[in-house]
Amino acid sequence: MESGKQLTGMLVLAVFTAVLGSLQCGYSIGVINAPQEVIERHYGRSLGVWSEEDSVLSENSTEEGRLSEAGHHPSVVMYWSLSVAIFCIGGMLSSFLVGYVGDLRGRVRGMLMVNVLAIAAGLLLGFCRMWKPHILVISGRAVMGFYCGLVSGLVPMYIGEIAPKAYRGALGTLHQLAVVIGILISQVIGLDFLLGNDDMWPLLLGLSGAPAILQSFLLFLCPESPRYLYILLGKEEQARKSLLRLRGSYDPTPDLEEMKSEKDEADREARVSILSLICSSVYRKQLTVALMMQLSQQLSGINAIFYYSTRIFTEAGVSQPAYATIGVGVINTVFTLVSVALVDKAGRRTMMLAGLGGMGCCAVVMTVGLRFQAEYMWMSYVSMSATFLFVSFFEIGPGPIPWFIVAELFSQGPRPAAIALAGCCNWTSNFIIGMTFPYIQEWLGPYVFILFAVLLLGFTVFTYLRVPETKAKTFEEISAMFRKGRRKTESPKDTDELQQLKTSTEA
Structure with missing residues (x-):
């Protein structure tokens, strides 16, 4: 090696x-x-x-009943x-x-x-x-x-x-x-x-x-991040020492040259604030991809699966649904390990497409199973199998990838603001799903997963058309991909905006 x-x-x-x-x-x-x-x-x-007095139960009451009340x-x-x-x-x-x-x-x-x-x-x-x-x-x-x-x-x-x-x-x-x-x-x-x-x-x-x-x-x-030490603080020697501590005895010159190139680019562009990043057309494509990746994670229906899992397992005849829910947690962990093993071989984009597409298919099967499990007992087992598969596909791509790909999509200048916006998008959509899902479930009943199937189809199409592959590419190469695509469509206004971002720090 x-x-x-x-x-x-x-x-x-x-x-x-x-x-x-x-x-x-x-x-x-x-x-x-x-x-x-x-x-x-x-x-x-x-x-x-x-x-405490309620613990003295009457003849016609139970403790569980009082707790429920x-x-x-x-x-x-x-x-x-x-x-x-x-x-x-x-x-x-x-x-x-x-x-x-x-x-x-x-x-x-x-x-x-x-x-x-x-x-x-x-x-x-x-x-x-x-x-x-x-x-x-x-x-x-x-x-x-x-x-x-x-x-x-x-x-x-x-x-x-x-x-x-x-x-x-x-x-x-x-x-x-x-x-x-x-x-x-x-x-x-x-x-x-x-x-x-x-x-x-x-x-x-x-x-x-x-x-x-x-x-x-x-x-x-x-050790501190060598990229932070060199690109933000300009401390090349400390960055070299940090690299040697992290990666053993090797020649850090290529890594330092890559950081120097990124630092030169960062010095030419302004430190981008959150508001500037939102308003800027220069980084619009990267930001759109970053936010859509976060939405695909939280609006995929994974929280709904956990909400439904105990009910599905109970109706399937599982005597201890809590242990079956723990089984879902085990599947969660196992397939995240699969993602760890494959993500640098198969690539981020491929894993996201496989995960989103697989979840969409499982959502359709879940809908069929929930709709007919009252009529056909074996449909409960179909729902239960779809539950495990849904979680498996989630952890292959939409679970882990959105968290780290944001840092790959942006150069040093806008990266902190982009990570902040992506995090806020993730937490906000998580909160919205948590607050609204009980009402959506009451409204749609067993058809609730059709909604998520439609969303997953949309996210799959977006990923196929707009998300680039970042596997084995440097941060500078990834930024260059967006710059190349931007040059084909950018207007004179975009060019002026980019020039203003670059000259503001030089001034």
């Missing part, structure tokens, strides 16, 4: 350390679902809806919905700060700084029974969401900048792999006989901040 392209121990350590933040995000996404009834019970007690109380429903939704709101707000935090003191120190948020959130959640649980849980979830919005941008940015070109795709997908592993861990330890019970649920929630403690120690061992 050519020197400088191999996976060294330091590179593995740096990537592992970074994705601990992704693991924390996944855990935080999944952990709130398992103990829902238990948490609603404590909300009810705190709000005076369900008291408390859980459907308007106040409990409101606070529970807020506990879930506030996480996405925090992510939406903080995603705008990714570029600022990453450039303030560097990628490594940026991740170290935001760990304060994760630890604070873990403490709020872990000690929520010491005061009003609904207030502390909502506060902790808001802080954790704010942290996850930052991490979902900082981790792919750091990994994309330290990874060798030959492994950039595989290492980039590790962010999504860590997320799904975090979700799976939360599903397993959230089972009733482990931590998802009346006594241990605060510890279950509080553990969401635990990876930040380990990551904080390991970050002191990790």
Whole structure:
């Protein structure tokens, strides 16, 4: 294997350390679902809806019935919905700060700084029974969401900048792999006989901040991004040392020359703000691709699958649907590993097309299965099989690729603003789906997946026509592809705008 392209121990350590933040995000996404009834019970007690005296059950009542009644109380429903939704709101707000935090003191120190948020959130959640649980849980979830919005941008940015070109795709997908592993861990330890019970649920929630403690120690061992050191700070010698630490004993001259070329280009173009990026026609094609990739992930119907999975498994006769749902989490993890293995061989565009097209076909099968499973028992098994396949296709492409491809599509100048906008788009669409899907499902019933099939068809066509292949290309080569396409259609106004962007920094 050519020197400088191999996976060294330091590179593995740096990537592992970074994705601990992704693991924390996944855990935080999944952990709130398992103990829902238990948490609603404590909300009810705190709000005076369900008291300790209610534990003395009457002859015609059951504890489950009382818990259900408390859980459907308007106040409990409101606070529970807020506990879930506030996480996405925090992510939406903080995603705008990714570029600022990453450039303030560097990628490594940026991740170290935001760990304060994760630890604070873990403490709020872990000690929520010491005061009003609904207030502390909502506060902790808001802080954790704010942290996850930052991490979902900082981790792919750091990994994309330290990874060798030959492994950039595989290492980039590790962010999504860590997320799904975090979700799976939360599903397993959230089972009733482990931590998802009346006594241990605060510890279950509080553990969401635990990876930040380990990551904080390991970050002191990790080299700073050489691209950040050279292109943003102009520190060539420190960038050289960082490259040697990350990739072992090799000649870093070609990598430094590539960075010099990108730095020269960055020096000629203005530091692009979020507003400038939105208004600029120069980067419109890249930005459209980046945002559509994020929308294809969140509007694919993956959240609807998780919403429906327990019902599908129950109607298929599975005696323990919770374990079948964990099975979906296992499939999630396994096929993300498949994506890690294939993304640098098959390519990003090919994997996205395969994933989106496969999900579209599964959505149609899901619709047929849900429509006829009441008439034909075997249709439930068709729905269940389509569920597993849907998740598999998601993790092949639309799950991991949108997170890291944004960093590949933009040069150094607009990259932080682009990552911030893409992150905000992802979190916003996630929030919208979470809030509106129950109403859409009630409206469309078993035909709800036809809506997602149509969306997936649109995303597949867009990917085929507009998304370029970035496999094994340098950042400069990827930018050149868009510049080449832009020259064929750009107007004199576009040319003047690009010239203004370049001369503004020179002035």
